[in-house]
Amino acid sequence: MTSPLRLGIAGLGTVGAGVVKIVRQKAELLSHRTGRGIEIVAVSARNRDKDRGVSLQPFDWEDDPVALASRDDVDVLVELIGGSDGPAKAATEAALKRGKDVVTANKAMLAHHGQALAELAETNGAALRFEAAVAGGIPVVKALTEGLAGNEITRVMGVMNGTCNYILTRMESGGLTYQEAFDEADGLGFLEADPELDVGGIDAGHKLSLLSSIAFGTQVAFDAVELEGIGRVSIDDIRQAADMGFKIKLLGTCRMTGRGLEQRMAPCLVPERSALGQLDGGTNMVVIEGDQVGQIVLRGAGAGEGPTASAVMGDVIDIARGYRGSTFGQAASSLKPATPAKSATPASYYLRMSLTDKPGALAKVATALGDAGISINRMRQYDHTSDTAPVLIVTHKTTRAALDQAIDAMAGTGVVQGTPVALRIERV
Amino acid sequence: MTSPLRLGIAGLGTVGAGVVKIVRQKAELLSHRTGRGIEIVAVSARNRDKDRGVSLQPFDWEDDPVALASRDDVDVLVELIGGSDGPAKAATEAALKRGKDVVTANKAMLAHHGQALAELAETNGAALRFEAAVAGGIPVVKALTEGLAGNEITRVMGVMNGTCNYILTRMESGGLTYQEAFDEADGLGFLEADPELDVGGIDAGHKLSLLSSIAFGTQVAFDAVELEGIGRVSIDDIRQAADMGFKIKLLGTCRMTGRGLEQRMAPCLVPERSALGQLDGGTNMVVIEGDQVGQIVLRGAGAGEGPTASAVMGDVIDIARGYRGSTFGQAASSLKPATPAKSATPASYYLRMSLTDKPGALAKVATALGDAGISINRMRQYDHTSDTAPVLIVTHKTTRAALDQAIDAMAGTGVVQGTPVALRIERV
CATH class of the missing domain: 3.40.50.720 (NAD(P)-binding Rossmann-like Domain)
Structure with a gap:
């Protein structure tokens, strides 16, 4: 014994x-x-x-x-x-x-x-x-470092902050503003002492940086995660997305490319009927893609006493059995420093902005996009009573760099008020 | 080294x-x-x-x-x-x-x-x-025996035969009859040399018996799996189910109850928009419920060169690392013989039968159900040209034993032709 x-x-x-x-x-x-x-x-x-x-x-x-x-x-x-x-x-x-x-x-x-x-x-x-x-009760670290260790991992995606998902779900199901949903989550004790850890995407970014290390054999590079929180997502965005058959989720993605490691945590539009689109409240989901296994999807509770204690006990039981493995799936000395790469995978983007209501304003925005090589899939200007016109644009596939160039050019036109909200559309 | x-x-x-x-x-x-x-x-x-x-x-x-x-x-x-x-x-x-x-x-x-x-x-x-x-590339054996080993597992469910799922999906999407979809799967090389292994639910039953052993610490008891294949599912059933918002899947369930171990592999109706309802073709899904972790859902390719080789390599890599664990998650000598129990969890059932078209026939069927204590949620008799009337019934929650009693009684009425198709409705 x-x-x-x-x-x-x-x-x-x-x-x-x-x-x-x-x-x-x-x-x-x-x-x-x-x-x-x-x-x-x-x-x-x-x-x-x-x-x-x-x-x-x-x-x-x-x-x-x-x-x-x-x-x-x-x-x-x-x-x-x-x-x-x-x-x-x-x-x-x-x-x-x-x-x-x-x-x-x-x-x-x-x-x-x-x-x-x-x-x-x-x-x-x-x-x-x-x-x-990472991801509460879902045994995702074990799946990546052990069960799927015969694969070259090509991409990992995840919805891994239950609080953000709760806020976005309540905005949609309850018609609440961001602030109302935030206050509700706060009242329920869902928010960290520093709420920015949750709504700023930092907590989810921490988790993503751990997953990318074990997926790609690189040293943890949290500082290189492109981070965007949910604070600018409005009830309008939620409704517009719903009209087009999408939901908005705080989604993390990491990929190893020829240029380096892409890591991004940002609110995105995902198809309403996709596995990610159907996630509610505190449920987490991680999608793993490997060259042999194809796509593996894992879903479960992302927080709470039972699920998190379950994950702790999984590790304790491994140690009791003598499975004591490397922290990040291979010897720490063999992990390579990550070479961060700005994400360059093309995607369609959702853009919402406020235009000064005067002749030619819309044309200037369209020109800024065209000059950056971005073509427009849909464009709508809404009824409005004030002298500010809300405009919604869905682009065809483009890169984030081209989009940023267009947004910079828009700022110079003098017709766009503030900075547009730009959300990536992930067709997963 | x-x-x-x-x-x-x-x-x-x-x-x-x-x-x-x-x-x-x-x-x-x-x-x-x-x-x-x-x-x-x-x-x-x-x-x-x-x-x-x-x-x-x-x-x-x-x-x-x-x-x-x-x-x-x-x-x-x-x-x-x-x-x-x-x-x-x-x-x-x-x-x-x-x-x-x-x-x-x-x-x-x-x-x-x-x-x-x-x-x-x-x-x-x-x-x-x-x-x-089990379940091809999905690392479900590892999840159950290691990652979730701090849980008492309460239930495991799974769609684990890609060939059956392919046939059922093609019947639905292509409007094919069972035989046409079967022949198509055969032509694509999806069927085992003995097709009964697939469509009779035997292969999926094998997998379920392994999962119930590792979930509940019992000796493998394949002979005790209640097995039902998909051979009697007709295009009518697929359509009727779709009308009610359901899909038909060959679904396995195992539960440990006070009476013993329930293991069942049978075609079931599952909500079209549920995770199980959205599974297409060769994709497998396993749902694990534990007392600490709640519900964990795992989805991935259930067969094929890459996914299955990925799973083989997961085991080989564990052994290379010196993780050599027990076969069924605990010492073989400590596994208890399973006490099989007929499944008694109440559920609604979908019933389809052919009635001899004469006065009072429908009443006799309704009486058989009522005598067994089963109340009817929906009942429809369809337009027909022959002297056989197709009838569809959805029951309120009842047990399989009560349903079998009612079906026996129906046989004695002389108005029911053949044996009714009876499919459990799983609201997962």
């Missing part, structure tokens, strides 16, 4: 409490599945007295997560503190330096320090695993 | 040739991902001279797969011969007895001999892995 695997859990929010419940309540199931016991030795959190719906009596308490990570009787640190630096990183480093394995749900930490931490793990013969950091 | 992993490949059909191509053409990628070389030492097939689009020159040839499996220089037997017994089983046993690992795509062999082979593997310290046996 192998000795039990001993966990130290740092961070006892929703997910931490969920992990404690699974380890305590499913001891028999886990021991059948791993051939050994899994037990919690000690825990650490900011507030010892908070009621978490689960007894912490049987475990040692550590005020300092670094002290927890350093205990001789802890085999695996489960890091659920969060935040890219501070105590989460200090505890992770302390554990890895002592050759202890780490299971984390911390996308921000890995997006910023993934390469250094993976190297630290490797140097010390420790495992650093992060299934719970 | 670890020594290379040496493969012996038995069976060089489409999938075997695909595996040879990946190992030869992706040597660098594989060695980055596993930290060691993967090489093919020897191969075996029935016909040495057939052109497989790939050179076999570099490999030793063995006429006898058992001899291949027994070679001292083979670490892993890749069994792609197929068939539940015969050379596939003999070679698998020969390899396992010598402590060699086996990777197989053979659902029939595992459905019939899975428990004995898993025990043989365990006794000899060998791994027996079968990702490619």
